[in-house]
Amino acid sequence: MNMHVLTVPHRGYGTKAAGQDPSDDSTEFKVLADALEKRNREFGEFAEKAAAEVKKHGTALDETAAALAKAREEVSDLAARMLEMEQKGARRPSGEPEIKSLGARVTAATEFKAFAGGGRKGTQRIEVKAITSAPNSAGSLIVPDYQRAPVMLPHRPMTVRQLLQPGRTASNLIYFVRQSGFTNNAAVVAEGAQKPESNIVFTPDQAPVRTIAHWIPVSRNAFDDVPGMESLIDGELVYGLDYVEEQELLFGDGTGEHLDGLATQATPFAAPTGLTSSASAGSGVDKIDTLLAAIVQSEVALLPATGMVLNTIDWAQIVSSKDSTGQYLGNGPFGSQQGRSIWDLPTAVTPAMPQGKFLVGSLGTSAQIFDRLDAEVVVSSEDRDNFIKNMLTVRAEKRLALAVKRPAGIIYGSFRAAA
Structure with a gap:
């Protein structure tokens, strides 16, 4: 038995003034x-x-x-x-x-x-x-109500870049010198005695500019005739660039044309003596203690932490932690979700960080992004046989380098798994 949606009749159908034939x-x-x-x-x-x-x-x-x-x-x-x-x-x-x-x-x-x-x-x-x-x-x-704007896939917020020091370059290579050692022989000396000699060691390093790009084909008619199609395509392509950029900033392995990412160059987490958590492994409180230990590890290296990166699930476990009376340790559901922070540090909460992992440290001073080319979208009808097929090629690309100048100030590690 077919079931159909009831339609409401229109009042003017078949009506006439008095005395007239309807x-x-x-x-x-x-x-x-x-x-x-x-x-x-x-x-x-x-x-x-x-x-x-x-x-x-x-x-x-x-x-x-x-x-x-x-x-x-x-x-x-x-x-x-x-x-x-x-x-x-x-x-x-x-x-x-x-x-x-x-x-x-x-x-x-x-x-x-x-x-x-x-x-x-x-x-x-x-x-x-x-x-x-x-x-x-x-x-x-009844005429179909056509919704002209397409329903797009959801976008993941990009938050990691905001924690890093920004910069620009006109070159294809960032060259910098890192101090790798200091022999400090400073001492008090008697008058006329020979002064001690100290030594500073510098190591050269570099961060090449890398290109992130992609393209899509689109018909000229669709590009011209569908309202908002141009801006939708531009938005999706730029989002694709930003998505890959965030992955590279975190986990690029430095091989081939990849960036050398933060986690790749970071110092492994090792809790300073006396800061091992006594809470149940895998609990929100245990994660809070672990993050504090990582912050202290960064500060012991004389590089105070400026931010951290957490997985969305780990963040939720932390902010939902309660004490023995059932009270939230933090502000609970009534706390602001804007400007998220733990231990008073700006926190990037993102699915880009694997669950159970964390990145903490002096991100704002130990690492810097150098933009060579901001996201650019170019449309061309001259690619291959586009002209005779009335097609367009839409290309998007950006170029940047990541220089991790002080790896000791960036800590990457894992939370303890639940027993």
């Missing part, structure tokens, strides 16, 4: 409704044909595109004429047919009468078709 309007309205239904079917057929041609040839044939546009115009015109008729009819003072509510139509249905008259109990399915076939049904006047 059949004239009723007949004309029926003709328009039938015509609209026919053109709606044709519009759907042309749309399917155009989609098939785009898939096969990259664009719809001129003949199909013209027919599709004509059908769209005729559907709009017919709908407007029917709307005008019903509005005129609604303003007339009398002759208006009875409009039954949904409940009234259900109780009038044959199935309902048989069910009620028989004194039966249980559930009875009422065919909506029997209800919507009433003379006052809107019929073919």
Whole structure:
């Protein structure tokens, strides 16, 4: 049994002023409704044909595109004429047919009468078709409400870059010198005695600029005709760049064309003596203690921590930690989720960090991003055979380098797993 959505009848259908024959309007309205239904079917057929041609040839044939546009115009015109008729009819003072509510139509249905008259109990399915076939049904006047804006996939917030020191470069290579040793022989000396000699050791290092890029093909018609398509494509491509950038900033292994990431160059976590957590392994409190130990490890290296990166699940376990009385250790559900922080440090909460892992340290002073090229989106019709196929190539790219100048100030480690 097919079930359909009930449609509400329009008040102007078949109405006339007192003393006038309502059949004239009723007949004309029926003709328009039938015509609209026919053109709606044709519009759907042309749309399917155009989609098939785009898939096969990259664009719809001129003949199909013209027919599709004509059908769209005729559907709009017919709908407007029917709307005008019903509005005129609604303003007339009398002759208006009875409009039954949904409940009234259900109780009038044959199935309902048989069910009620028989004194039966249980559930009875009422065919909506029997209800919507009433003379006052809107019929073919219902036109699909096309939502022109596509529903896009969700985007992950990018938060790691905000913790790092920003910079720019006009070169393809960042060259810097890192102090790797200091022999301090400073001492008090007697007058006339030889002064002690100290020694400072420097080690050269470099961070090459890397390119992150991708492209997509798109038909010229879709790019020009669909509202907002250009900005949607630009937004998705730039998001793709940012997504890969964040992965590279954290875990790039430095091989090939990859960045040398923060976790790759970081100092392994080792809790300073006396700072081992006594809480249950894997608990939120245990994670809080572990992060404090990592902060202290960074400070012992004389590089005070400026931020941390956590997985979303680990963050949730930490902020939901409670004491022995069931009270939240922090502000609980009423604390602000803006400007997240733990131990008074800005915290990037992101699925990019694997669950059970953390990165803590002097991120704002020990590492720096050098942007060579901000995200750029370029559209071209000259790529390969784009011109003869009426296609476009949309390319997005960015160039940057990551210099980790003080690895001792960045701590990467794992939380204890639950026993």
